[in-house]
Amino acid sequence: MPVQAGDILQLIRSGEATTRGDLLEATGLSRMTVAQRVALLLDAGLVVETSAATAGRGRPRKSLRFNHEHAVVAVAAVDTTHTVTAVTDLEGRVLARERIEPRVADGPLPTLSAISESLAGLMTPDLPPLAGIGISVPGPVDPATGRPSEPPIMPGWDAYPIAEHLQEHVAEVPVHTANDADAAAVGEYVAEFRGCRSLVMVKVSTGIGTGIVLGGQRYTGADGGAGDIGHVRVEHPVPTRCMCGASGCLAAVASGRAVAAQLRELGRDATAGHDVGTLLRAGDHDALRLTREAGRRIGEVLATVVCVLNPEVVVVGGDLASTSLITGIRETLYGRSLPRATRHLRLALGSLREDAAVIGLNRVVVDAEFGPEAVTARLP
Ligand SMILES: [Zn+2]
Incomplete structure (x- = not known):
């Protein structure tokens, strides 16, 4: 498979490549192709290039890094008696958080309404755009549908369309659902x-x-x-x-x-x-x-x-x-x-x-939304 811009970003995100030279070596692409792919990532604001001073003479060494301020991710870690909501940058840094106390046993609507309200309050207008939402629940999640699957301690939540609810009440962005221990x-x-x-x-x-x-x-x-x-x-x-x-x-x-x-x-x-x-x-x-x-x-x-x-x-x-x-x-x-x-x-x-679940959910969303395929598909 050809190495696309999304693969280049993956190398930069993982720390495997921090310079154009590293990318040439890791991908085997020509200097010009690497330059084109990097230009796409720079134009999209996904990558920033900084000059670091080098010891001695010579040109300053330019390094590439994933732009953690490009977007934010909203998360909700649902537990039985409380939920932690947070807005995080793309590195998993918590920019704002809140602890709310809906009881999961009261069913999905009260919990998801409280989460929607909380996230709306945390996402102030000065923040970068929202890239996605991650939510964890204390029960099994069907990987095919992203919905709870016969959760023993979550009455009323079986197969509930959590993603659709949050898309309607928070924002039309991708929603990723995970089991709480997995997150x-x-x-x-x-x-x-x-x-x-x-x-x-x-x-x-x-x-x-x-x-x-x-x-x-x-x-x-x-x-x-x-x-x-x-x-x-x-x-x-x-x-x-x-x-x-x-x-x-x-x-x-x-x-x-x-x-x-x-x-x-x-x-x-x-x-x-x-x-x-x-x-x-x-x-x-x-x-x-x-x-x-x-x-x-x-x-x-x-x-x-x-x-x-x-x-x-x-x-x-x-x-x-x-x-x-x-x-x-x-x-x-x-x-x-x-x-x-x-x-x-x-x-x-x-x-x-x-x-733990907050950081984990951030990573689940960032891996999905800024993974190789998703990024290559979004770029021109
Ligand atoms: Zn049992």
Whole structure:
């Protein structure tokens, strides 16, 4: 395939090429063709060329970089009890953000209306044009339609046309929908673990999910079900009913909802993962103990994931992310995995907390809207 302007931009975005000389070398194109393609990108405002002073004599070295101020991306990271909305530049820098509190259980309309209103307020007229919207939801997303697919903890959201709603109420731009753990996995990858070949993010909030990034790309599976470990059956001393309707799911004993229920029996005021997080930060002894126990149960299931994928990194995030949770995971994960699969495994707490999905969604939108095909198709 011929190397088009979109491919040139990809080389610049990824940092593989920062000068015209690098582009000549990377593409094998003639000097004139590279100049034409770069001119297209410069004219479109997608790339900027700057002169850097060089040591000694000679012409200043000109370098090319992706123009992060070319456009903005709006994102909404939906969780069960709150949503973070943000406007970001093309590098993932957060220019404005807001935390709103629609409950996902109230259905799609109240949540999406609150998001539309919030984004309208964040997108001030001085900002560059909007390139796209990214939204993550705490449930599986059908990759073919971009709509939620039978999400167990999102009543009323199954197959809801999220993109169409946002296009009607926010702006007529491309909308990309992702599962929340998938988005968070991409965010952690971009911010902390760039270059690692395989990363698994386990998100423990009101539900439990994992996101997988392989070779820098999120892996969602044939039907968007990859990493949905919350409803894997585990041994239960007492069969506990899960939100999905089945009995014996991991989420029924080890999710934020499950730990909250156990804490409620001990007299604490807790219903969602967020409440458990608050108690953990306050040093509540029972919250610490029960979260560690939840970690042990999660580690049992995660051992299979680790044996299948042999990832370099497992990142732990979500409301319950804490030393207690990771200690519990470590206790069972290593014992139940083959030594080869954990020999170089890095098990770490995510550093971005709820911004993980924000950064990840930004990257999903930028990769799609500024990827090689999309850019080549847009340019003359
Ligand atoms: Zn279940």
